[in-house]
């Protein structure tokens with residue numbers, strides 16, 4: 133199975149949201165990482181066929197998804213960014229409704245719904261109205277509805293938004309179990325979600341992929357550009373104004389700064405092993421108020 137994104141572009145009234153994205157996706161977990169407004173949701177909506185590209189197309193095994201129509205939709209599971217469900221429905225009734233829309237019979241749907249409620253840890257809340265759910269519960273229900281038809285292609289727009297750390301770990305375990313032989317593409321702001329599970333990460337900014345690769349390939353780009361430096365606490369602000377500082381750790385009168393810089397920022401600076409978050413900040417330093425590296 134191969135999903136080809138072929139020079140996908142989307143403009144909204146003269147504003148470019150996605151500016152020519154090309155990528156090949158084979159079974160595995162892909163992470164789409166980018167700041168607010170980078171174009172992630174727009175890209176995912178085009179991949180799902182919900183939004184028509186201004187230019188370019190998506191092909192599954194060589195065939196444009198427009199031509200595949202319902203055949204493509206049957207293979208697709210999608211968690212939209214703004215998923216809310218139907219507040220008056222119970223989780224179980226909502227999943228049954230979605231299952232019927234996806235062409236499942238009641239007898240096919242019921243055991244699947246049971247399995248999914250269990251998988252996303254909503255079995256106790258299955259008969260409760262969605263309007264009583266917390267943000268995290270809603271998100272988990274959204275993940276369950278995306279999995280109803282055992283999709284070959286699973287597109288998740290910020291699946292971990294609103295999940296607490298324990299729920300995020302559980303979600304990662306679900307995905308790892310699921311992703312064998314499937315294409316899973318998820319967008320997130322949360323770098324650690326991807327570090328653990330993504331086989332490939334796309335860093336998106338201004339509608340384009342700025343870079344892409346496996347986590348270890350991306351980390352190599354940050355090699356030699358991450359430093360730790362301990363200075364008196366009173367110098368902290370000066371350093372933050374001069375450098376991209378990824379992290380601060382105060383200890384009494386001193387502070388240890390995690391500095392992103394192409395060259396050693398001070399003779400006493402020590403090199404560090406980079407994380408994906410470091411790389412993200414190297415590409416998008418303005419989000420943290422730092423300078424360009």
Ligand SMILES: Nc1ncnc2c1ncn2[C@@H]1O[C@H](COP(=O)(O)OP(=O)(O)OP(=O)(O)O)[C@@H](O)[C@H]1O
Pocket residue numbers: 144147148149166167168169170171172173174175213
């Ligand atoms: N329906 C629309 N009409 C007009 N502009 C839009 C529309 N949808 C998105 N945009 C614009 O396209 C750009 C990309 O938005 P998009 O929602 O795809 O980004 P994103 O990376 O998903 O951001 P976020 O993480 O905040 O959801 C933004 O400038 C946004 O304002």
